[in-house]
Amino acid sequence: MKGVIVKCLADMVTEKFGKNKWEDSLEKAGIPRTTFFLTTQDVDDALTMKVIASACEVLKITTEQAAAAFGDYWVNDFAVKVYKPFYSGLTSAKEFLLNLDKVHVITTQTIPNAHPPRFDYEWKDPKTLIMTYKSPRGLIEFFIGLAHGVGKHFHEELKITKLSSDKVEIIFS
Ligand code: HEM
CATH class of the missing domain: 3.90.1520.10 (H-NOX domain)
Incomplete structure (x- = not known):
């Protein structure tokens, strides 16, 4: 899956819960705490899913809660800047x-x-x-x-x- 998804998750977890929680999520997923995802890279689907699941565990939230937080952040904070042209003219x-x-x-x-x-x-x-x-x-x-x-x-x-x-x-x- 396109790296922009994990990058957005990283931004959301870091901003709302702190850098440490994001790094704990990476560690739980079995990858270095300093891993950085480029928006344009192709990230293996299995790794993307693992990072999402690990973040849920670290934050002690359900998949539904994570999906609600991610959905709000993606549409209203992240994509609105990164993918601005897709919002233009739509009312x-x-x-x-x-x-x-x-x-x-x-x-x-x-x-x-x-x-x-x-x-x-x-x-x-x-x-x-x-x-x-x-x-x-x-x-x-x-x-x-x-x-x-x-x-x-x-x-x-x-x-x-x-x-x-x-x-x-x-x-x-
Ligand atoms: C401007 C707004 C949006 C942009 C630019 C965008 C773009 C993307 C991109 C690039 C991916 C990764 C896909 C891949 O690598 O295969 C993705 C995944 C996804 N998007 Fe969006 N998206 C937007 C809004 C939405 C909205 C509003 C929904 C649902 C109502 C949605 C549903 C999903 C889902 C469920 C995935 C996960 C991948 C999957 O299930 O296969 N997206 N999106």
Whole structure:
């Protein structure tokens, strides 16, 4: 997975919980405390997952809590700076979410053999969107945390319900 994900996790854990906790997470994952991830490098999926799991252990939080904290930080602190152009001209959570499939293809173009998550969209009614998350990585909780982050960014009350391991219902206000 693109290194930007672990880099964002590093920034979030360091900023919210302290540098020591981040270094403890790296150590728990079996890698040097000084490891630095470049946003553009390809980080082995297994290592990315291990670092996420280790951070949860060190911080004594559940995957859901980590996903919520990461989703908020990614959308509202990190990507808003690092991927600013993807926010420009979009004025609602709906527009932002409908653009996501394209965003993931574009942002992983430089990664050899990239496998970005892909998204399908199906409208149940004019206010209710069913999004299918297509990825073998099984990070649906992160998908949900990120979608909540999008709602916060646009100051919208989104009702987000997990329907299955790959489907989420989003009701717009
Ligand atoms: C401007 C906003 C965003 C950008 C630039 C972005 C970009 C990326 C990139 C580059 C990756 C790594 C993919 C790879 O290496 O295969 C990724 C992963 C991921 N993104 Fe986004 N993303 C954004 C917002 C979102 C939002 C709002 C959601 C969900 C609602 C989302 C869901 C995910 C998930 C679940 C992953 C983990 C990888 C996987 O499950 O396969 N992203 N994103």
